[in-house]
Amino acid sequence: MKQIVNQTRVATVHTLFLVCFCIALMIVDHRFNHLEVVRSNISLVLSPLRYLVSFPAMAGNWVSEWFTAHTDLLEDNSKLRSDVRLLNARLQKMKVLQEENTRLRNLLGSSRKLADQVVVAELLSVDQNPYRQLIEINRGSADGVFIGNAVIDDFGIMGQVIHTNLHSATTILISDPDHATPVQFIRSGVRSVAFGNGNTDQLEIPYLPATADIQIGDELVTSGLGGRFPADYPVATVSSIHEDLTLGFVSVVAVPKARLDSSREVLVIKPRL
Amino acid sequence: MVNIRFLAVYLSLVVGLVLMILPLPDWVQAYRPNWVALILVYWSMALPKKVGLWFALVAGLLVDTLHGTLLGQHALALVVIIYINLNLYQRIRVLSLAQQSFYVFSLLFINQVLVTWVEGIMGRPTTLEGFFGAPVIGMLIWPWAFVILRDIRRKAMLG
Numbered sequence: 001m002k003q004i005v006n007q008t009r010v011a012t013v014h015t016l017f018l019v020c021f022c023i024a025l026m027i028v029d030h031r032f033n034h035l036e037v038v039r040s041n042i043s044l045v046l047s048p049l050r051y052l053v054s055f056p057a058m059a060g061n062w063v064s065e066w067f068t069a070h071t072d073l074l075e076d077n078s079k080l081r082s083d084v085r086l087l088n089a090r091l092q093k094m095k096v097l098q099e100e101n102t103r104l105r106n107l108l109g110s111s112r113k114l115a116d117q118v119v120v121a122e123l124l125s126v127d128q129n130p131y132r133q134l135i136e137i138n139r140g141s142a143d144g145v146f147i148g149n150a151v152i153d154d155f156g157i158m159g160q161v162i163h164t165n166l167h168s169a170t171t172i173l174i175s176d177p178d179h180a181t182p183v184q185f186i187r188s189g190v191r192s193v194a195f196g197n198g199n200t201d202q203l204e205i206p207y208l209p210a211t212a213d214i215q216i217g218d219e220l221v222t223s224g225l226g227g228r229f230p231a232d233y234p235v236a237t238v239s240s241i242h243e244d245l246t247l248g249f250v251s252v253v254a255v256p257k258a259r260l261d262s263s264r265e266v267l268v269i270k271p272r273l
Numbered sequence: 274m275v276n277i278r279f280l281a282v283y284l285s286l287v288v289g290l291v292l293m294i295l296p297l298p299d300w301v302q303a304y305r306p307n308w309v310a311l312i313l314v315y316w317s318m319a320l321p322k323k324v325g326l327w328f329a330l331v332a333g334l335l336v337d338t339l340h341g342t343l344l345g346q347h348a349l350a351l352v353v354i355i356y357i358n359l360n361l362y363q364r365i366r367v368l369s370l371a372q373q374s375f376y377v378f379s380l381l382f383i384n385q386v387l388v389t390w391v392e393g394i395m396g397r398p399t400t401l402e403g404f405f406g407a408p409v410i411g412m413l414i415w416p417w418a419f420v421i422l423r424d425i426r427r428k429a430m431l432g
Contacts, residue, residue, distance in 0.1 A: 014326055015356040022330070022352065025345035026391065035344055042338040049287070049339070053294050125294065129340040131397045170341060177397055198398050 040165045047168060050125045050136060119143055119268040121151075124168055133176035133196065135159070137266060140167045148228055150269045156234035156257030157181065157222060158266060169268075173260050174235070175200050183235050184223035188213035191223050194235060200260040203236050205252040212250060214241060220254055230269055281429035282324060285312050285422060286332055294339050303403030306411035309336055310351060310384050314377060315422045317355050318362045320431060329355040343391065350387035354380040370416040378412035 029035045119139050127134035139145045141164045149161045151171045159179065163170040174181050175196035183194045183205070190212050194203040208214065218238040224231025236254035243250050289308040297305060309332050316324040333348025340347070357380060358365075365376050385408055389399050 011326070011356060011359050015352060018326055018330055018352045019349060022333075022345035022349035026343045026349070029344045030395065039338055039344060042334065046290070046335060046339060049291055049294065053291060053296065057296070126296065127294075127339075127341045129342055131392050131399060132341050134341045 036163065040163060043163070043165050043168070043170075047165070050168070054125050117270040119145060119270065121145070121169075121266050121268055123264045123266065127170075131177075131198070133159075133173040133179075133198065133200065133260070134162075135171050135173065137169050137171055137268070138167065139268060140165045140169050142166050144270060145169045145268050146270075149271075150222075150229045150233070152233060152267050152269060153258045153263035153265070155259060155263075156236070157229060158258040158260060158263065160228055161268065171266075173200070174203060174256060174258075175260055181229065181235060182223045182226040183220045185214060185238075186219045186221055187215070188218070190214065191225065194220065194254065201255055203254045203256055205254060206249070208250045208252060210243065210245070210248050210250050214238060214250065214252060216241060230271060278429045278431050279323070281425050281431060282316050282320070285316070285425060286328075288312075290332075290335055290339060293336060303400050304406040304410050306407055306414055307381055307384060309333075309347075310354060310381055311377070311411055311415065311418050312422065313351060313355060314358055314380055315419060317358050318366060319423075319426055321359055321362055325359060326352055326355055342388075343395075346388055346391045349391075350384040353387060354384050357383070370419060373419070374412045374415045377415045378408050381408035381411040384408075 025035070029039075121137040121139040121143075124136040124138045127136070135158075137145075137151070145161055145164055147161055147164055151158045151160060157174060159171045159173040159176070161169045162172045172179050173196065174194070175198065177196055177198045179196045181194045181203070182191070184191045190208070192205050192208055194205050196202075197204050203220075205220075216238055220235045220238070222229040222231055222233045222235055234257045236256045238252055239255045240253045241250060242253070286309065289312040292308040293305070313324070313329055313332055317328070329351040330348050333346075333351040334344060336342075336347040336351075337344050361376075365373060368376070382405075385404060389404060392399050
């Protein structure tokens, strides 16, 4: 009996010690960046699990690709061909415009660069924590992806890289409650900040002046302020405007352009130095 | 610890970690039971001398990394419930599976409260259905988890 009592006491002291340790760890993790290395090392050890989990989806894709009917492939092929032709035509025009733009910018003495370098990445997994909106991509520091790089899909801004490992990186989506994106309304030029609220189909832009020129359907692009996101990438479309006359503010809800919950291929943009 | 039979414990925990990040449709997401907690509770009940607080700490840190939560968030919750379990396991082991389920529910619920509490302190939104739903699903799974893990333990001739 005595021995049992003794054991519990030891376990209690032990537990209190570990609880304090965990609390200290959480505070350090929340306030500072020192634990980044620890996290990325644990993540590296656990990366086989992530691959294992995403394997059924990858295998499914592969099998369905393998068994796609010949006619479907032909159809796809011709569609892609015509798409390429169309895009090429647009690109020619784009090239001319780009050159003209650089020339004009040079004339104005502006230093802003147009083209950005990109890395193509694939979605590895989506973090299952319902309170966060994080995705894991299959490119890491070995591929030149760094913390703070913007991530886009073919429709608009998705988010930015917050942790990097050797061969994978964690990306926070613009719809995460902890994320804010500096934006600008294309039509009126009003600048603001768009906050995520945990829904993949909503961004909130609170505290706009009641006199701001905003309409439903207005397009939002990144403003390039804050230094994280390059300027002029599409972010969202205004879907509703809520006026609170007592406060004199207007808050706006916008629908993200990027398909935050369904894109599998993404681009990581590396800012040009 | 280098005992080859002990591999069964590690492997079952790895399976638990995989189940924690297995993609699920959005509406089921909140009801995902805490597999790692279930498996740890079983092993600490069966092998209290070997599977204890340190296991809980390490498993918790792994879950934190996988879920992208604060390092220590799940670890804290798991350490607390394993501590409770280490003090009560002798009384719980003799109960029937159905009665054990309620005990496991309360452990999972404490775990959930602690994890959600930290989320709340950081000002993150939390959902109510997962708050109660996940421990209830965990409770319903306990009898099956118990039987499967007991068979594994007997096959591995542990304890």
